[in-house]
């Protein structure tokens with residue numbers, strides 16, 4: 001049977017970007033409660049996220065960025081705005097270090113065969129954080145930290161990052177733009193936030209989706225753009241930026257995906273991992289702001305990981 005690990009940390013609940021912010025602690029409760037309700041949590045290997053070290057963060061961020069995030073952490077009761085969307089409370093630095101550390105632990109777990117695949121239920125999310133800039137609710141680029149750890153610490157030659165969050169992962173692209181060891185596949189509503197220019201590289205696969213795109217359109221685009229590129233690249237590890245804000249019910253975006261579409265794309269990515277990477281797959285939560293559909297979608301994703309073929 002496939003062993004799926006679930007990595008989180010209570011510190012991730014303490015990140016408070018301020019009242020009425022959509023990226024709120026209840027997101028993680030929604031995910032965990034859905035896994036409990038659907039009977040999935042008891043079958044998972046539960047691991048605590050460690051804090052990422054500065055050396056691990058600086059594989060993908062400038063030392064100045066890491067120092068700035070550390071310096072901006074405010075006193076209790078205060079909120080520091082890094083950009084109009086991105087805020088830090090007193091506990092946000094601790095949460096961000098755990099969120100990045102979850103990916104480090106996830107890579108360790110699959111590389112050391114403690115788990116076949118991993119879902120990291122963490123916040124703040126990461127894929128908008130650039131090498132030298134926090135933005136879009138993101139402080140550190142969690143999935144990029146994980147990919148760099150796989151490449152540097154475990155000396156992998158090729159890692160793929162598949163990002164189905166409704167927003168383009170400009171940060172992940174910024175970090176790996178000139179590193180062909182990482183194949184970055186991103187589907188995203190277009191035109192839409194963050195609307196940063198996409199670079200043209202063989203190892204960057206862009207799948208823009210028009211507002212209103214439903215599951216059939218999404219699946220056709222993934223089959224056309226991602227699966228051939230992933231099979232050609234033959235990654236030794238598959239990382240996933242799992243954003244569920246492409247759901248029909250999400251208030252921040254305009255795609256029309258449903259739970260089955262997230263299960264399907266997870267099955268496709270688990271298949272890539274089985275064919276090329278010994279089944280090794282590490283998925284990290286990104287967006288998803290409607291709590292009921294976030295919970296159900298994350299559960300569909302985790303169920304597909306649990307049912308993934310063994311290598």
Ligand SMILES: [Zn+2]
Nearest residue numbers: 165166167287
């Ligand atoms: Zn998003």
